[in-house]
Amino acid sequence: MGKLGLDPAVVARARELAARAGQPVVELARSHTTVSVERAVLRLAGVAGADSDGIPWVNRLVDAVAADVGLSHGVAVPVFDALLREGLDDVTVLAQKAAAGAVGFRMPVKPGAARRAAGTAVRRGLRLVDRRRAERDRLIRRYGDAPRRPWIYLIVATGDIHEDIPQAQAAARAGADVIAVIRSTGQSLLDYVPEGATREGFAGTYATQENFRLMRAALDETSKQLGRYVRLTNYASGLCMPEMAVLAGMERLDMMLNDSMYGILFRDINPVRTFVDQRFSRQIHARAGIIINTGEDNYLTTADAVEAAHTVTVSQLLNEYFAHEAGLQDWQLGIGHAFEINPELPESFRLELAHALLARELFPDAPLKWMPPTKHMTGDVFRGNLLDGFFNLAGVMTGQGILLVGMMTEAVVTPWLSDRDIALQNVRYVLDGAGNLHEDFQPAPGGFIQTRAHQVLDEAVQLLADISDKSLLDAIASGTFGIMKRPPDAGRGLDGVAAHASDYFNPVTT
Amino acid sequence: MIVRPYGDTTGDGMVQVSFTLPLAHDKRAEGAAVQLANKMGLDPAMLVHAKPMGEAFTFFVVYGRVNHLVDTATVQVAERDYPLLSAKEVNAAVKRRLRRRLSVVGACIGTDAHTVGIDAILNVKGVAGEKGLEYYRELAVTNMGAQVSVPDLVQAAVERRADAVLVSQVVTQRDAHLHNTRAMAAAFREALPAHRRPLLVVGGPRFDELMAAELGVDRIFGRGTTPREVASYLVHALLGEDRK
Numbered sequence: 001m002g003k004l005g006l007d008p009a010v011v012a013r014a015r016e017l018a019a020r021a022g023q024p025v026v027e028l029a030r031s032h033t034t035v036s037v038e039r040a041v042l043r044l045a046g047v048a049g050a051d052s053d054g055i056p057w058v059n060r061l062v063d064a065v066a067a068d069v070g071l072s073h074g075v076a077v078p079v080f081d082a083l084l085r086e087g088l089d090d091v092t093v094l095a096q097k098a099a100a101g102a103v104g105f106r107m108p109v110k111p112g113a114a115r116r117a118a119g120t121a122v123r124r125g126l127r128l129v130d131r132r133r134a135e136r137d138r139l140i141r142r143y144g145d146a147p148r149r150p151w152i153y154l155i156v157a158t159g160d161i162h163e164d165i166p167q168a169q170a171a172a173r174a175g176a177d178v179i180a181v182i183r184s185t186g187q188s189l190l191d192y193v194p195e196g197a198t199r200e201g202f203a204g205t206y207a208t209q210e211n212f213r214l215m216r217a218a219l220d221e222t223s224k225q226l227g228r229y230v231r232l233t234n235y236a237s238g239l240c241m242p243e244m245a246v247l248a249g250m251e252r253l254d255m256m257l258n259d260s261m262y263g264i265l266f267r268d269i270n271p272v273r274t275f276v277d278q279r280f281s282r283q284i285h286a287r288a289g290i291i292i293n294t295g296e297d298n299y300l301t302t303a304d305a306v307e308a309a310h311t312v313t314v315s316q317l318l319n320e321y322f323a324h325e326a327g328l329q330d331w332q333l334g335i336g337h338a339f340e341i342n343p344e345l346p347e348s349f350r351l352e353l354a355h356a357l358l359a360r361e362l363f364p365d366a367p368l369k370w371m372p373p374t375k376h377m378t379g380d381v382f383r384g385n386l387l388d389g390f391f392n393l394a395g396v397m398t399g400q401g402i403l404l405v406g407m408m409t410e411a412v413v414t415p416w417l418s419d420r421d422i423a424l425q426n427v428r429y430v431l432d433g434a435g436n437l438h439e440d441f442q443p444a445p446g447g448f449i450q451t452r453a454h455q456v457l458d459e460a461v462q463l464l465a466d467i468s469d470k471s472l473l474d475a476i477a478s479g480t481f482g483i484m485k486r487p488p489d490a491g492r493g494l495d496g497v498a499a500h501a502s503d504y505f506n507p508v509t510t
Numbered sequence: 511m512i513v514r515p516y517g518d519t520t521g522d523g524m525v526q527v528s529f530t531l532p533l534a535h536d537k538r539a540e541g542a543a544v545q546l547a548n549k550m551g552l553d554p555a556m557l558v559h560a561k562p563m564g565e566a567f568t569f570f571v572v573y574g575r576v577n578h579l580v581d582t583a584t585v586q587v588a589e590r591d592y593p594l595l596s597a598k599e600v601n602a603a604v605k606r607r608l609r610r611r612l613s614v615v616g617a618c619i620g621t622d623a624h625t626v627g628i629d630a631i632l633n634v635k636g637v638a639g640e641k642g643l644e645y646y647r648e649l650a651v652t653n654m655g656a657q658v659s660v661p662d663l664v665q666a667a668v669e670r671r672a673d674a675v676l677v678s679q680v681v682t683q684r685d686a687h688l689h690n691t692r693a694m695a696a697a698f699r700e701a702l703p704a705h706r707r708p709l710l711v712v713g714g715p716r717f718d719e720l721m722a723a724e725l726g727v728d729r730i731f732g733r734g735t736t737p738r739e740v741a742s743y744l745v746h747a748l749l750g751e752d753r754k
Contacts, residue, residue, distance in 0.1 A: 174564065185626050185629070185630060189625055203637070266635045267633060268633070268634075268644075268653070301641075375639070377639075416530070418528070418529075418530045418563065418569045421561070421563045421569060422569075
């Protein structure tokens with residue numbers, strides 16, 4: 001089996017090493033909480049809306065609880081203890097009172113009643129997530145699914161949700177199976193989720209619950225017209241991963257960007273914060289039936305795509321380990337990789353095929369997310385269109401599951417209507433002309449492609465062995481991934497992390 | 511020198527353009543495309559391709575001859591007063607001339623909570639496909655984030671032996687960006703003798719790039735500035751041969 005003749009023992013060894021490297025991080029995630037995890041719990045428990053300055057009530061409530069009793073017990077017990085004491089039945093009202101200083105919080109000696117009340121409240125939130133998942137399944141049955149693999153994934157990013165909507169609907173009509181709304185630059189560093197419909201963003205549109213709802217409703221309408229269910233993507237990344245996951249689950253988003261290390265390496269978010277947030281967010285995605293997209297393409301934009309090929313494989317294996325541990329199934333793993341080898345390099349396309357096929361064979365049941373060239377797009381739109389054609393060809397030859405459509409105007413402008421049309425023509429030509437080429441594509445045994453794939457896997461195993469000898473946190477601290485050194489006691493969001501006390505209680509995860 | 515575009519014969523003046531009109535594709539739309547090409551100076555204009563995109567748009571490719579002449583003697587170029595360097599060149603220049611990493615401290619000062627500008631310039635993620643200054647091996651970057659007070663910024667700059675301080679200001683209500691910048695420049699003047707003062711650079715979408723001297727800073731960057739421009743400027747200003 002397999003086109004690369006990979007040694008199953010080496011593949012098993014790679015997974016075993018990834019698990020060994022990841023285990024201490026999982027332990028860390030199980031024994032800590034963060035402000036964003038606690039806010040996500042409160043969102044599931046029904047806290048909604050924001051104060052007149054736009055600060056969400058979940059932020060005000062978590063801050064108030066933390067000021068009185070700290071974060072280490074979890075906020076559920078002190079919040080529901082206060083709710084019962086005050087005789088209130090709306091947690092948002094409690095948040096408003098707490099923000100005004102009218103309510104104090106304590107850890108009750110007997111937490112049973114508060115725990116039960118918290119459990120009942122979050123079950124309502126989780127049942128909504130469950131209903132949304134069932135609704136997705138129903139709509140896919142009713143409207144039909146995307147007609148083929150790979151799914152065609154297109155981006156909109158105007159900054160204004162009301163401009164995004166017609167653009168997204170037009171993209172869907174033109175053939176997109178998945179619409180991603182790019183977030184405003186810098187949202188990942190906000191320690192709160194903005195509220196409401198937004199019409200201004202920087203190179204993207206703010207991710208808010210209302211924007212999610214508006215876009216999903218618009219795409220439902222388009223799905224009905226087109227007779228196929230169009231999926232919607234956003235980002236569970238940055239300082240609010242857990243809350244984004246909850247909001248996505250409640251508003252029936254279908255995919256979320258969710259990488260285990262992206263925030264650490266590229267946004268300088270504290271490693272512990274990221275791993276704790278990541279685990280909770282993935283648990284929610286697992287329940288919501290959301291497909292995650294991991295971010296390995298980013299390594300290749302900072303490092304050389306040939307030299308660093310094995311770091312992509314290592315990150316993929318770690319992302320897989322963390323995802324499985326959090327309860328995600330293989331069909332939910334849009335493991336990422338990208339077509340970023342310098343086209344001036346001799347045999348660059350054969351190298352791309354080797355790397356893409358390696359990912360395919362390492363994760364046979366995952367819908368791989370195949371990312372187009374960006375680093376070597378120069379503004380020469382004609383050459384860019386050719387490069388995108390080869391990217392599409394590599395995608396069909398290696399059976400990729402989700403194809404992010406490359407734009408010839410990458411690095412020039414945000415895509416014009418005509419850029420998107422030309423890019424989709426390119427994709428359609430390749431899919432129609434060579435969509436089943438993978439059936440005939442069989443790299444020669446011992447040939448260039450096989451040899452290169454084996455080499456990358458061997459290098460990945462070596463790096464995983466090094467990492468699991470020390471620890472993943474040390475590896476990140478010493479600059480193993482990308483070029484950034486990210487120590488566990490530095491980075492953004494560290495002050496929002498707390499170790500569990502012995503009486504820590506989280507009604508979502510217990 | 512007088513030149514005109516080159517297709518396959520000297521002086522033929524041939525160019526190719528493509529554009530979209532918000533019209534459904536029909537004969538009239540094609541006529542409209544030719545009319546636009548004519549107005550752009552293409553005469554004769556050959557409409558070689560027209561493709562409908564959805565109900566209400568059509569994409570056109572037009573080839574044609576332009577009659578305009580270009581006189582290279584009258585070309586005026588707004589020259590940047592420093593060369594634009596690649597990340598590699600920036601690193602090499604710092605290594606060669608400074609023999610240590612160049613220390614950069616960045617922040618949003620005052621009540622401004624918009625870190626979008628400073629993050630675009632400093633974060634590895636960068637902006638528009640260009641990596642931020644953190645990506646430059648020879649730059650030691652400290653990003654203090656938002657709502658940093660001026661005294662804290664001065665203290666961090668002293669502690670980190672900053673060669674350059676980058677300040678981003680997005681909020682412009684009641685000229686907050688100008689007041690904050692003046693206060694910051696004054697604080698550095700007060701705290702440090704001239705030869706130890708870091709290079710002061712501010713950026714934001716509403717600054718006038720010509721106001722640097724008036725605000726007491728070394729340089730102002732406006733909307734659309736990329737990390738590479740900032741890095742190149744730092745090399746020029748701090749390590750340029752002309753600076754003692």
